[in-house]
Amino acid sequence: MRLATRLAAACAVTMPVLALAAGAAVLRLAAQDIHREQVAELRAWATELRPAVEDLPAMPPPGTGPLRGAAPGGGMVVEAAGRRWTTGGPPAADLPERDGPVDVRAGWRVWRGYAVSLTVPGAGPGRMWVFAPLGQEERRVRELRRRLLGVALLTVPAGAAVGWLAGRAAARPLTRLGQRLAALGPEPGARERVVVRFGTTEVDAVATLLDSTLDRYDEQVARTAQALAASRSFASAAAHELRTPLAGMAADLEVLQRHPDLPADQRREVLGDVLDAHRRAVAVLAMLRTLAEGELIGPDSFAELDLAELADVEVTAARSRHPTATFTLVAPPSLSYRGFEEGLRCLVTNLLDNAAEHGRTAETGQAAVRVEVSAGVEGVRLIVEDRGPGVPPAHREEIFGRFWRGPGSRGTGLGLALVAQQAALHGGRVEATERPDGPGTRFVVRLPWQGAAR
Incomplete structure (x- = not known):
């Protein structure tokens, strides 16, 4: 079942249940209010009759005098000196000997009453009870129940419909998010992003998280593509550049195999050519590996370093590699980069x-070589x-391409490309x-x- 349908169904069920529960609570509170109202009426009635009963010179027979019709729809009982006068009300029964609200059951009928103490002329202290049949209260509660039920019959279907619509509306942002995801293109980096304000905080947070996940996925796909391209480039360049030195090594070794009796000087010359070809092959492979690794470096590999110290260390190493060359370094004491x-x-x-290789003067x-490291507003300069x-002006751009070598160059053609x-x-x-x-x-x-630019 779809989430939108579940939400709609849950709202459609919940709202009628809440409406019925609210109706039951209202009915209960209304019944309590009716009960309190009836007790208040009985209290007022007893308070009103008490002076009249106490002013009588003697209690009249039941059904006469002020007792006659004193409680229309209800009744009154006066008891003093072991005698009881009754008009309406419940039949003779044991009445509670306390003042205040009382309930008396006579068979299946319940009477609600109120008792007050009084002084009966010629009889001394006594008690008066006034009663009203509970049926009056029950009729009012039943009438209220019928009305609430009628309202509920209208509210429940309306509540179900409103709940269904509310559930559908609540799930609409999720539906839109699903449609947005389904519309995304398959090509990494070429598709649009999810970010659209759906108006729901939770759904917007999920959309933002999905965008972040897609960005990371695209980044990984791009890095994987870079790695594959670097591998292909490495394999192609290695096959191209190693063909000549390996072929030369094979030819020289074949000469040594076919002519084991070569003179010593010729043998040394052939072996020197083999060693030169081997060194060239090793240098090419090292350069190609460095180029391939450089294509996969990201900003996470960057760190703070002292560029002046780095230049000083490399100049010192270059003096050892090229003892006939002179190197001069001009740099600040330190340069953070x-x-x-x-x-x-x-x-x-x-x-x-x-x-050092191509900067030899014709005279000597x-x-x-002069090296200078400096810092400016826009960055550092080496x-x-x-x-x-x-370098002739026509070749000043070409020299930075891979495997470009000038006339008579003994290099790999990869140094300036690096x-x-x-x-x-x-x-x-x-x-x-x-x-x-x-x-x-x-x-x-x-x-x-x-x-880094990337």
Whole structure:
């Protein structure tokens, strides 16, 4: 059964039950009011008759004098000195010896009365009871019950109808939410969201929660798609780039196998080619792995770091890798920045290695690399420049593509691609220009303060 039907049915049943319960409570309260009203009337009647009875010189015979017709529809009993005078009222019976309201049962009939003490002339102290038949009260209650029943016969169906409509109206936001969910498109990220004000706090909260869940689902789907794309790219690039070194290694090993009697100098040359091809293959795989990992990095991998200290550590390491090159670092004592530490290390390392490799001067054949780290209003800036031949303007954009290598380059063609990737990951950019004070290449990396763009 649908929830809307359940709510409507529950309201349709509950409202008539509440109406009947309210009617029963009203009937009970009304009966109590009628009882109190009758007792008050009897008290007033007894109070009114008491002076007249006490002023009589002697009690007259029943049915005569002031006792005759004194209680139309009811009755009165006066008792003193062992004698009883009665007009109407219940037949002779034991009457309660107390003042106040009394009920007397005579057979199947109940009389409601009120007793007061008095002094009867010639008889001394006595008591007077005035009575009214309970049937009068019962008739009034029955009349009220009939009226309430008539009202209930009209209220119950009307209450059921109102309850049904109220239940349907209460469930309408849930129905609209279901329709909204059914209308969502199947494509992650391309569909509209649920958020619509349904006018019901609980339903609006569920809609907001569903939107949040869909956002997380879309994020996971996007990250999964990124991972698959990175895997495909890695496999394709590895197959493409490793084909040449592996083929060269296979050819060299085959030469060694077919010619075991090669001279020692030729054997060393062939083995050197095999080692160079192996190193190249390992370097390509490492670079490709780093590129693939960089595509999956999110803001949760970012942390506070000292960019000046990071640059100092990487410059020191570069001096060890390139002993013939000179490195100069210009940076503040410390520079706090929020970013992906491994990615920034990779960025600095590849810029330094690229400058040391391609920044050799024609005169000395050695590279002089200058590194500058600074902070500004918009973010931080990293400059790496050399005094080499420079990059032609036509290639200053191409050098950041994957597997792009200049003439005579011994690199993998992936270093500057990693630099561009990490700069973009941090919401920044990198550009290659000429040195302002002479020949050479100047790489400028600008990183905003806000961190990741994704």
